[in-house]
Amino acid sequence: MAQEKREKAIDLSHHLSELSKARQTSPLKGLAKFFGQPGLISLAGGMPSEAYFPFANIGGDALIPDSFAVKTAGQESSLSWFWKLFGKTKERTNPIVIPKFPSKPDEINLATALQYGTSTGLPQLQKFIDEFIEKVYQPGYSDCASLIQTGNTDGWSRAMQTLCNPGELILTEDWTYPSALASCRPLGVDAVPIAMDKEGMRSDELRKVLAEWDEKARGAKRPHVMYTIPVGQNPSGATMGAERKKEIYDICVEYDIIIVEDDPYFFLQMSEYKPKSARDMQSAPAESDVQFLAKLAPTFVKFDYQGRVIRLDTFSKYIAPGSRLGFFTCSPMFSERLQRQGETSTQAPCGFGQSLIAQLLTTWKFNGYVRWLHGLATQYTDRRDFFIDCFAEEFHLQLTTGERGAWAGCTVYAASPKPRGDAMSEKYSVGTKMFSFVPPTSGMFLWIKMNFENHPSIKSDPEETLEMKLWTKIAEAGVLIAPGWYFAANEDIPDAGRGHFRISFSNAEYPDLKKAVQIFSKVTREFFEQQ
Ligand code: PMP
Ligand code: PLP
Numbered sequence: 001m002a003q004e005k006r007e008k009a010i011d012l013s014h015h016l017s018e019l020s021k022a023r024q025t026s027p028l029k030g031l032a033k034f035f036g037q038p039g040l041i042s043l044a045g046g047m048p049s050e051a052y053f054p055f056a057n058i059g060g061d062a063l064i065p066d067s068f069a070v071k072t073a074g075q076e077s078s079l080s081w082f083w084k085l086f087g088k089t090k091e092r093t094n095p096i097v098i099p100k101f102p103s104k105p106d107e108i109n110l111a112t113a114l115q116y117g118t119s120t121g122l123p124q125l126q127k128f129i130d131e132f133i134e135k136v137y138q139p140g141y142s143d144c145a146s147l148i149q150t151g152n153t154d155g156w157s158r159a160m161q162t163l164c165n166p167g168e169l170i171l172t173e174d175w176t177y178p179s180a181l182a183s184c185r186p187l188g189v190d191a192v193p194i195a196m197d198k199e200g201m202r203s204d205e206l207r208k209v210l211a212e213w214d215e216k217a218r219g220a221k222r223p224h225v226m227y228t229i230p231v232g233q234n235p236s237g238a239t240m241g242a243e244r245k246k247e248i249y250d251i252c253v254e255y256d257i258i259i260v261e262d263d264p265y266f267f268l269q270m271s272e273y274k275p276k277s278a279r280d281m282q283s284a285p286a287e288s289d290v291q292f293l294a295k296l297a298p299t300f301v302k303f304d305y306q307g308r309v310i311r312l313d314t315f316s317k318y319i320a321p322g323s324r325l326g327f328f329t330c331s332p333m334f335s336e337r338l339q340r341q342g343e344t345s346t347q348a349p350c351g352f353g354q355s356l357i358a359q360l361l362t363t364w365k366f367n368g369y370v371r372w373l374h375g376l377a378t379q380y381t382d383r384r385d386f387f388i389d390c391f392a393e394e395f396h397l398q399l400t401t402g403e404r405g406a407w408a409g410c411t412v413y414a415a416s417p418k419p420r421g422d423a424m425s426e427k428y429s430v431g432t433k434m435f436s437f438v439p440p441t442s443g444m445f446l447w448i449k450m451n452f453e454n455h456p457s458i459k460s461d462p463e464e465t466l467e468m469k470l471w472t473k474i475a476e477a478g479v480l481i482a483p484g485w486y487f488a489a490n491e492d493i494p495d496a497g498r499g500h501f502r503i504s505f506s507n508a509e510y511p512d513l514k515k516a517v518q519i520f521s522k523v524t525r526e527f528f529e530q531q
Contacts, residue, residue: 006139007141008142009306010306011333012333013333015225020163023337023340024340028045050114055114056099058110058352059097059356062093063091064092064093065371065372066375070289070374071286072385073382073385075277094363096356098359106124108359109355110355113355118348119346119348122351122358124358128358130146132366133329135366137302139301140303141305141331144307145335146330147328148328148349149328149338150350151323151325156312158338158345160184160260161341162338162341163258164184168189168225169191170191170226171209171225171257172194173236174488174494175236176193176235176489177235177487178486178487191490194209198438199238199241200244201240201248203244206248210255224256225258226252227262228259229265230297231263231265231442231443232269232440232444234264235500236447237441237445248300249309257308258310261301261312262312264314265444266442267373268380269377269441273440275392289367301329309330310328311329311330318373319357323357325357383513384439384440386505386510387517388446391521394518394521433454434450434524435451436451444505444506447502450470450501455527463498464485464497467484467485469527470523470527474523479516482504503516
């Protein structure tokens with residue numbers, strides 16, 4: 001797509017909300033164009049003197065880009081916690097220093113980073129991001145722009161306010177990120193959920209909802225905005241492949257819909273889970289960073305030849321959530337409106353964070369950052385493999401291969417507990433299906449679908465009640481997971497009342513992950529045994 005002749009973004013300004021259209025440029029911003037003029041004595045801005053900034057420099061020791069291996073642990077994943085705890089090699093770091101005043105004109109410096117400036121952020125960071133977008137995302141149109149923001153929570157909130165008027169509806173996945181809905185609901189913007197399968201939002205269901213839209217019955221116009229989490233979907237862990245993205249993009253062109261792609265887990269893409277016995281003794285040979293990039297499912301930006309995608313990227317999962325830094329990738333028209341909005345709230349993300357991250361990225365350079373991301377993706381692959389191996393030790397996991405997109409064809413399900421050879425194990429019939437899940441191929445979540453219809457008290461307790469009863473028992477036993485109902489886009493989705501749990505394998509130490517699965521399985525078994 002990038003190699004073909006690319007056109008400019010088309011005019012999609014009819015999607016702007018009334019609020020966004022009403023935003024004016026601050027007259028003070030008109031001063032900015034003179035700032036680069038040599039010898040200019042600027043007395044116009046209310047800027048404190050850099051001499052009064054108390055920091056002469058800031059810095060720290062940063063890990064080197066190849067700190068984490070790019071070769072998975074293979075069959076050894078269950079031992080890898082041992083190496084992680086006891087076999088740690090010394091962390092190698094390099095110092096990063098940002099002076100207040102630059103010794104060379106283009107050096108990242110605090111005098112600029114901590115001063116008022118434009119809300120587009122540090123130029124060095126902007127340059128890095130622009131090059132990164134061109135090389136990795138390869139936009140399908142020629143004038144694609146970027147704009148920094150303070151993380152995807154801010155990114156979505158700004159995008160939604162720039163696009164939606166009160167009373168409008170937005171398209172989402174059936175199960176979605178609750179904070180995204182929390183930011184639009186108070187503004188009178190509600191979700192229209194679209195059914196999902198193991199690749200996330202279904203294109204046939206999307207088309208059906210749009211084609212059959214009945215404004216009177218729905219009480220609102222057909223949605224013109226979609227909020228989607230296409231990779232390592234929160235909460236389902238689903239990842240959308242290229243074919244599905246293209247289908248959805250084409251439907252959005254047909255029905256004139258803006259896609260807001262909230263993609264915090266994009267670089268945490270993994271290969272399919274294989275049971276331990278099927279994994280190589282020594283693990284697969286390490287891929288090169290070029291292979292790593294080439295295997296990533298493309299983003300919606302790659303299919304976007306019109307400028308109808310607003311992509312949200314965040315450094316939260318790759319550097320740290322507290323960095324509060326991310327960026328939009330979108331058309332110049334949307335970027336300009338989003339910038340106007342930023343000018344009246346955060347102005348720009350914090351200068352300390354921006355300068356540290358800009359210095360880190362420009363020190364690592366493009367190749368170093370890709371190597372870092374590759375190392376992180378491998379870490380999450382090992383964690384995913386280890387976590388699912390723990391389930392395999394507790395339960396009979398049966399692998400089934402579903403057809404493309406068939407949610408029903410879950411690739412793993414947990415059937416009856418392994419016979420323990422004692423009287424207790426005779427109590428429940430072999431084959432009682434307690435739950436199922438699809439091993440995720442991205443991100444940090446395992447989405448478990450409970451089979452409470454097989455629970456002895458299903459006749460007296462609805463599934464929602466059983467979900468919270470079991471969740472409480474698991475929490476009381478010392479493991480906190482997220483109950484499924486938190487993530488339902490609304491109570492009308494077909495699966496809304498069914499039991500689900502979202503379990504994150506991203507953070508706990510390996511022995512704790514193992515212990516958590518043991519507790520989960522013990523409590524769940526006892527729960528299904530009760531009469
Ligand atoms: N309010 C007033 C009255 C100001 O003069 C300024 C700075 N010129 C601001 C707000 C902006 O403050 P901040 O940098 O904390 O966003
Ligand atoms: N969007 C999704 C889908 C997420 O899962 C998360 C984090 O959990 C966020 C946004 C928050 O991102 P940020 O830290 O960039 O605001």
